[in-house]
Amino acid sequence: MNVLEKLQTIDRRVLYLLIAAVIAVPLLQRPSRHPRIVFAEVRNAYETLQKVPKNKIVIISCVWGPGTRAENEPQTRAIIRHLLMQGTRFVILSWDQLGSQLTYEDASEISSELGKRYGTDWVHLGYNPGPMYAIIRGLGKSFQEVFKVDRFGKKLRSIPATRNVRDYRDIGAVVEITPSGTVASWIAYFNQPFDVPLIFCPTAVMSAEAYPYLDSGQLDGMLNGVIGAAQYETLIGMENERTYAAAAAWALSCAHIFIIVLIVLGNLGYALSKRSTRRGGGKTIG
Amino acid sequence: MSSVWNWIAIPRHGWQFAVFLCGALVIGCAVLMLLTSTPPRYRKTIVAAVTFLAGLYYALEFLIPPALWPLKPPRNPLSEVQPLVATLTQIIWSFALLLGVWNLFLIHGRAVAKHGRGWYNSAAFFISFFAILGAGLLKDYAKNAGLSKASESIFTVLFSGFLTSLDATMFSLIAFYIVSAAYRAFRVKSLEAALMMAAAAIIMLALVPVGAEITNWLPQAGLLSALRVERIGYWLLTSPNMAAQRAIAFGIAVGSLAMGLRIWLSLERGNFFDRQL
């Protein structure tokens, strides 16, 4: 039995410890260097939000919760920071119970860091349960009638940032930050019918399926998981800051190489064990 | 018609409010009682009719353009009530959220009452349920400032400390199973599997910053630059992958249209739809 064949019987817990060690190194180092490459869809997302007129509002629709926080939170924070920096008003709409609290905390933290104010520069609409299609369709007709109040129960008509928002005409763009297939609802019921730009921020798992929509122009930009967030940070001038997204991008590099090595080793061992079983005339494994 | 609607829509206060609210409740309960006493042979028809009418609303709202409605200025009256439909569905949906809670109470209540194996876990379920619910409500509604402040701190510890960490850690467990599977299960047994693995490996490298570093010795422009890992990976994503995903999407489109029609017209078959009502 050679080394590769012996490695086939390695305890899974050893692999778990190895992956933790591989990922921990870049996290401990916390590199400030952001990814060198910025994908076209990330740049398009940035440019779309840059072009939003000052008299219009941006809807940040967050479907995420703590489960995918590691991917969706850096995207949310990067978008919020960009909008606050350029003085574009926005509302956060949460479809997840726990995410409602997290997105509020994120926006509060960044807004106080940049000296912006709740109610004037941004508003949180709280948690919205229920069928997405009905709410999105209604929103195009009347923003005030569908949402009525913010997360604290204050009337949207009495809040400076949302006072004049009537319907789709006052919405400059929608940013959908999601770990599930909800973007189709925005495309079908809001962005296509009313011709409003749509930015998609999915978890990496969802990203491969979004390319047909980017090609057809139904999506105006995309931030692919935490890598997309790190690339977006580069565009908003944070390329030299020690952010979580940058550290995660390098940790992911290590993890991907580790996984590829595991697949190669696993297959080599499998091929060798198959060959030796054939020679010995025994039963084939696997 | 519109005057009746306006009369209904007027807000009521004082004794009028009590009378109207009770009246509405009585009407609602009467309708529910009527439904419960419906003979079995009409039940499927009622469900099918409600499903069809609900679907008809959005279908007509889309299919009939505003100009075809005899209204001035031209508009689709079905579109006008969309905000009301949104709020109404949102509230009705919220009532359904207690369905799951009710189920959990039944299961864990039984476990605690029977004192069976692991009953203390069920007790922990009840304690944590009421702790976060109580802390949340007290922080919002308590008149006493000290109590409200303490509740807010407890709520934060339960939410930020426990709940978000537990949720995120649960989800992250999959990463370990992927590692284990990468080593033990991903076997290249055919040419198709080899193609899939090769595409996956290139894309995995192209997406992360190290991909650009691996082939950084290649020029940034010119013919050779096409061999840089990040370029190959990005091309795979935006060209072959995009075309393959679109083909899958077209398949889904036809399937979902057929499925939508079957549900709308109550033609769908299966355990849920065929059950005797």
Next chain:
Amino acid sequence: MAEWLAAHTKTLSLWCGALATFAIYSVLYAENRFYRLFEHIFIGLSAGFGVYVTWSQVLAPKWWQPMVHKGQWQWIFAAVLGSMFYFMYSKKHAWVSRVIFGLFMGLSAGLMFRDFYEIYFPQMGASMKPIVGNSISWWDSVNAIVFYAILISSMAYFFFSFEHDSPVVQKTAAAGRWFLMIGFGAIFGATVMGRMTLFIGRLNFLVNDWWPTARVAWQYRFFQTAVVLAVIAVLVQGFRALKARSKTFPPSA
């Protein structure tokens, strides 16, 4: 008490977060009571938080307050409709819940025409890619040809309305299967990236958020004792688990 809690909320949250993270990760070693307990705490907190948020952010401001404080009595009908869900717990009248489920299913199904028109028509339009033209480079032409080849062959693979008897259809469908593998490879690569990021998030919490607090706490004798006791408890538990395992699976087996 309230003041002390308010001052230490962040530290308490960090320690509770670390405890919860370790408790869940302990299942990676083996199924254990600690994990089970925290699993139930998770369900309890999730359900309790769900009820709180649904009341405070939806039902209270959008249903209860307009109805009770503004006299909009009509909203009581929403409660009557909502109550229909709960008939599913009655064996005799369970069918009433089908009415409200039917309503939502109907609403969703009614949107299929709009779905098809708004989502897939633009996709069909975008599939008409020019191969030659004044502003088309040779690389664009290559990409367009690759696109058509993959789209048509992949769709042929999924097309089951007639039997794949003709060799042309068979070959095209076989090529489609190959091309689809590239798509599945992309999904697989992206999935690995996504799942790894979730673990990176947790590890980042432990390494960069909790660990600095733990290092500060290490200077206290009480904390050192607690850590030593915890390590001993884990070792004893691990030793007992190994012993039990060797009894079940003796080395000779």
